[in-house]
Amino acid sequence: xxxxxxxxxxxxxxxxxMEAKVGVVKRADxxxxxxIGKTKAIAAVYGPRALHPTFMRNPKAGLLRCNYNxxxxxxxxxxxxxxxxxxxxxxxxxxxxxxxxxxxKEFPNTVVDVFIEMTQADAGTRCxxxxxxxxxxxxxxxxxxxxxxxxxxxxVGKDIVVDLDKEEEDFEGGATDLPIAMxxxxxxxxxxxxxxEISKDELVKAIELxxxxxxxxxxxxxxxxxxxxx
Amino acid sequence: xxxxxxxxxxxLNKEARLDNRKLDEYRKxxxxxxxxxxxxxxxxxxxxxxxxxxxGVKMDVGTPYSDNxxxxxxxxxxxxxxxSSPDFESGPPSIGSIELARVVDRGIRESxxxxxxxxxxxxxxxxxxxxxxxYPLNNAGNLFDAAALAALAALKDAKIPEYDEKKxxxxxxxxxxxxxxxxxxxxxxxxxxxxDKLIVDPTDEEEKFxxxxxxxxxxxxxEICALQKGGKASLSLEDIKSMVDIALKKxxxxxxxx
Numbered sequence: 001x002x003x004x005x006x007x008x009x010x011x012x013x014x015x016x017x018m019e020a021k022v023g024v025v026k027r028a029d030x031x032x033x034x035x036i037g038k039t040k041a042i043a044a045v046y047g048p049r050a051l052h053p054t055f056m057r058n059p060k061a062g063l064l065r066c067n068y069n070x071x072x073x074x075x076x077x078x079x080x081x082x083x084x085x086x087x088x089x090x091x092x093x094x095x096x097x098x099x100x101x102x103x104x105k106e107f108p109n110t111v112v113d114v115f116i117e118m119t120q121a122d123a124g125t126r127c128x129x130x131x132x133x134x135x136x137x138x139x140x141x142x143x144x145x146x147x148x149x150x151x152x153x154x155x156v157g158k159d160i161v162v163d164l165d166k167e168e169e170d171f172e173g174g175a176t177d178l179p180i181a182m183x184x185x186x187x188x189x190x191x192x193x194x195x196x197e198i199s200k201d202e203l204v205k206a207i208e209l210x211x212x213x214x215x216x217x218x219x220x221x222x223x224x225x226x227x228x229x230x
Numbered sequence: 231x232x233x234x235x236x237x238x239x240x241x242l243n244k245e246a247r248l249d250n251r252k253l254d255e256y257r258k259x260x261x262x263x264x265x266x267x268x269x270x271x272x273x274x275x276x277x278x279x280x281x282x283x284x285x286g287v288k289m290d291v292g293t294p295y296s297d298n299x300x301x302x303x304x305x306x307x308x309x310x311x312x313x314s315s316p317d318f319e320s321g322p323p324s325i326g327s328i329e330l331a332r333v334v335d336r337g338i339r340e341s342x343x344x345x346x347x348x349x350x351x352x353x354x355x356x357x358x359x360x361x362x363x364x365y366p367l368n369n370a371g372n373l374f375d376a377a378a379l380a381a382l383a384a385l386k387d388a389k390i391p392e393y394d395e396k397k398x399x400x401x402x403x404x405x406x407x408x409x410x411x412x413x414x415x416x417x418x419x420x421x422x423x424x425x426d427k428l429i430v431d432p433t434d435e436e437e438k439f440x441x442x443x444x445x446x447x448x449x450x451x452x453e454i455c456a457l458q459k460g461g462k463a464s465l466s467l468e469d470i471k472s473m474v475d476i477a478l479k480k481x482x483x484x485x486x487x488x
Binding site for chain 1: 280307370
């Protein structure tokens, strides 16, 4: 990293090139694709539909169930098919990041299934998944308070940067990865994780940088949704 | 719209289908896009009508099986993603995904499509393993043919990665210019029997009403390299003859796309 430049030549607050599309899985009730750089997520929503197993049913509200998965050929070394500890944890934090905008009280005993598949992975996959899933939920016509936009921020060497790619994540001088998700209208944070080292001041700076990035993603999400209903 | 088997049969008896196709006509367009997942050694996305399937090839270096000490290995895996259809569920591999993977595998393996001997690095010690993974993204019917086509397109697209002999490590970032050695191109065609009618490229709705199906993998020289019968009803020899004829005719059509 040289002054003001990153490994791939981006500025510190510059996102990778993005693409968003709604309605990519016709069989689903709602679906979307979100690509940022070489990371690409496809999300599909099914439901509200009958929840199995039945003991999980809630007579007061529907349940949001997310499933994050990486395709086996999406990375350098092959990912073994099937759930892993990592993918289960990401599914959980994805649910937590999307739940605040949903109101499933009208659909007791049901489930809304969100399936997220990574066809390509180059860091920031959980964030791309959440961004795609939020669009898919909106496409499914569910009542939502807001969208959810998500991005990873972090520290590469000594610099606070937005949207780390794999090369930066593996930076030898040390990298801190901090994925966040935000409800854009009120700026609240619905996903926050971190691994690495960071001071409090840097943390605040990183979150602020992430919020700005989320607003850019939010604009793209809205545009993709409107595009689909032209 | 929900149709009954009677409605579909009435149409078929007039040589017609719900989407106005002929009985032996594939949906259009059939598209093949390669290198859809650049981190894979090779990848492809195939669409047949609204059906979408992606396939990817990953490779690593392993030890050969003792009965084939100078041959690389092929492993085919398919996962019927619940993302792609309301009928697919999460959980351990379903019988449907196992059958799909095995039928695609058989077409490739039995046609001797891949020259596995050329994937030997050192006899009895080191060979290339090929992992071929198949995922439907939207199931609107005929996953068998779409998956077989995607698998072949991904294999054709694949470039062998660099192998560092000293470190005994595959350098995944660096692809060589070497292709996976392909000798032959098998083409799969699945024919459905509904009542006494034979149709190709069924939609998911037609599949629900099938009595029997036959997947036929053929080569362009007219040879048949793999078969799989599915469904509860039986087939007569006459049925099988007609089905193979259809598959041979379709080989030319689909081969052109690869």
